[in-house]
Amino acid sequence: MMAGDPVAEKAAASVLKRAVELDTAKRFTESLVCYQEGLQLLMEALKAKGQEESRRLELRKRVESYMNRAEFLKKHVENEKEAGKYHEKIEITANSVGYSYQKVIGRFLDEYITKVEVEDPYIRSTHQVYNFLRLSELLVSNCRNLKKIFLLTGKEPGNQQEMLDELKQSLAKHNVVLTIEYSATLHDREIRLDNGWIIKIGRGLDYFRPPEGRFSLGFCDFDLRPCHATSIDIFHSSSVRSIPNK
Incomplete structure (x- = not known):
């Protein structure tokens, strides 16, 4: 059985690691760019054929987790912009x-x-x-x-x-x-x-x-x-x- 798309998963892991580092450093606009890129790569990995259901479920959870964080940051940046505090x-x-x-x-x-x-x-x-x-x-x-x-x-x-x-x-x-x-x-x-x-x-x-x-x-x-x-x-x-x- 094929193991999905390990190249996309590896690339996603690298980009998302950078997203988390930038997030921690409060460089939120940079972090959002990396989250977006990493999520696109994860979605590619999720769409790959031949994956076991357990692996697909794990990838879905990762997508949901990072997507929730990205949405939170996006709202935070917008709120700070509106308040003139960003x-x-x-x-x-x-x-x-x-x-x-x-x-x-x-x-x-x-x-x-x-x-x-x-x-x-x-x-x-x-x-x-x-x-x-x-x-x-x-x-x-x-x-x-x-x-x-x-x-x-x-x-x-x-x-x-x-x-x-x-x-x-x-x-x-x-x-x-x-x-x-x-x-x-x-x-x-x-x-x-x-x-x-x-x-x-x-x-x-x-x-x-x-x-x-x-x-x-x-x-x-x-x-x-x-x-x-x-x-x-x-x-x-x-x-x-x-x-x-x-």
């Missing part, structure tokens, strides 16, 4: 990996976003503008109704303006207007999405270490790029603070 903290340790912009911000991006505001004093040098470009690519790819990106940053002599103007022109081809303002006193580092999510990164977008070389892992895939130590605070507000007239 706060999630991520501590990135030095040289850790797995913290691309997609992993950190991607789960908050949806079709309801039309405007994103970025405050970061260090979108100045070439690699920092590339960081902002990567964020812009992520936003355009995941927010189909995005219309505006506003950037407040520090001014730098050299080709900063030229690089940002080129990005502005490229975004315009995707019907996204990039507005840029400069401040000599800016210290805050914050990304505000008009669906209510606010992401504050201690080091701003520049929390990745330089790659070891142009042909080293992590040069292209930032989930493989070692990070500097920093903290990320995630909030939700029903009325995201917006810079006037932007």
